Amino acid sequence: MAEYELHCFGESGHSYKAALMLELSGCSWSPVFLDFFNGETRSVEFREINEMGEAPVLRHAARTGEVVLTQSGVILDYLSTITGKFAAGSAIERREVLRWILWDNHKMSSQVGVLRFMLNYLPEEKRSDDVIAYLRGRVSGAYQVLEQHLATEDWLVGDKPTIADFSCCSYLYYPEPFGFDREDWPNISAWLDRIAALDGWKAPYDLMPRKA
Amino acid sequence: MAEYELHCFGESGHSYKAALMLELSGCSWSPVFLDFFNGETRSVEFREINEMGEAPVLRHAARTGEVVLTQSGVILDYLSTITGKFAAGSAIERREVLRWILWDNHKMSSQVGVLRFMLNYLPEEKRSDDVIAYLRGRVSGAYQVLEQHLATEDWLVGDKPTIADFSCCSYLYYPEPFGFDREDWPNISAWLDRIAALDGWKAPYDLMPRKA
Incomplete structure (x- = not known):
């Protein structure tokens, strides 16, 4: 199983930010399709995962337990901290x-x-x-x-x-x-x-x- | 002279975020009026301070030299780090x-x-x-x-x-x-x-x- 699961859909530029970072950082990751166009991100089930009703959602099987993150900016910050890649220098x-x-x-x-x-x-x-x-x-x-x-x-x-x-x-x-x-x-x-x-x-x- | 100068205008909710944080944290600060409605934030002079053409701008007379910050979210993060107030706990x-x-x-x-x-x-x-x-x-x-x-x-x-x-x-x-x-x-x-x-x-x- 991949270390990271990105719940996303191809048309989502916000998802692409996270996908690109995962790929360029050489992370072990797999995408999980979110059916945005049929309302999945607006469903009650999805709102329980992300009350903001937005893609993407990152699931990381971290050593200390699963980490679930939303907002592409948070995901980018998290991944650059974990991997040390594409991070700020000062x-x-x-x-x-x-x-x-x-x-x-x-x-x-x-x-x-x-x-x-x-x-x-x-x-x-x-x-x-x-x-x-x-x-x-x-x-x-x-x-x-x-x-x-x-x-x-x-x-x-x-x-x-x-x-x-x-x-x-x-x-x-x-x-x-x-x-x-x-x-x-x-x-x-x-x-x-x-x-x-x-x-x-x-x-x-x-x-x-x-x-x- | 105040330790912090906030270049802002009253009608700007983005400026208010920074002003409120400065005030509630007990910082020594003073507002400097930006004449947004007469185009000051779109002027060449202002773009040299903030290429994004936006209020607010925070000037901090820090011990190590002046720090100039833009984007309310950056200013809030900076102030909570410096003052230790209204910061996240973990x-x-x-x-x-x-x-x-x-x-x-x-x-x-x-x-x-x-x-x-x-x-x-x-x-x-x-x-x-x-x-x-x-x-x-x-x-x-x-x-x-x-x-x-x-x-x-x-x-x-x-x-x-x-x-x-x-x-x-x-x-x-x-x-x-x-x-x-x-x-x-x-x-x-x-x-x-x-x-x-x-x-x-x-x-x-x-x-x-x-x-x-």
Whole structure:
């Protein structure tokens, strides 16, 4: 049995952050499919595991007993502490890593994730042009912050990849259209290439099962 | 001169999280007004301090040199580490604190903040009913998670107040209407009363200057 079980679904960028970290850190892990599109994460049973009703959930068969974690940022922090990989190198860098992960949750993945859902999975009659325009504006603002930062830096924090990179990059590897064109953001695009060149990198649907 | 300077504005719930922590921890601090409504946080000068273009910014005259921090979650974590107050008691609780702060950034304050801005500060002709309805839905989902958690717990993590409480509560103390009625959420309301009963608690506009 794998040491780590990641309850996830392929379409979830938040799940991909954890899956990518597990894979790049060489952890023994296996994905367990969460049927988000048929309401599994909103079920009473799932709420007992995660009251926030969100994927992913990580189960770690630790020596001292099972550890169950939710929130991708918590999972990334936990895994970098346990494995020592993709961690911050100093207290200052640790704060910078947390800063980018919080920003990602506030301004980036939270907005990109919903926009991508609306454009690709929500029935057309339920879509609102105003809401999509609103989210496009939010997402564009986030891309600008990232593009600017990466104009002078190879990685978000320090001089090597950290969990901050894995948090912020995740949605940008998905093939479905969601208003992100690499040609518009050359610094982001080069950074995505650097991450994808890391030993063992895989795309979201090569790491996690997706809906049929 | 105060040991801490918080660059903030009264209407910013993200700033209030930091202001409340500074005040309740008995820190020597003073607020410095950021003129958000006239574009100060979007200026080139401010972007040099915080490339994310956001309030608050904390300046700490630490013994080893000035520390400049952004992102309310980073500031809360830093202050609880420095002061030892409102901190998590164990590694498990520390992860739980981070989990709620991430959730707050992803699902709660990020949505409430924008909704409140649209309903109170955006000119009527620029408002979209669809976007407001969308945000009301997001915010209501967040309130439900909080209400449910507080049905059996006095505090978000463990048996005493932590920075997780200060992160999640902040917008809910504002007097302007933004679709939050305490009568609808009795557990949240009782929790807000518990926080407001902490020694030294003050409301947002009693801690920070607001626009004229």
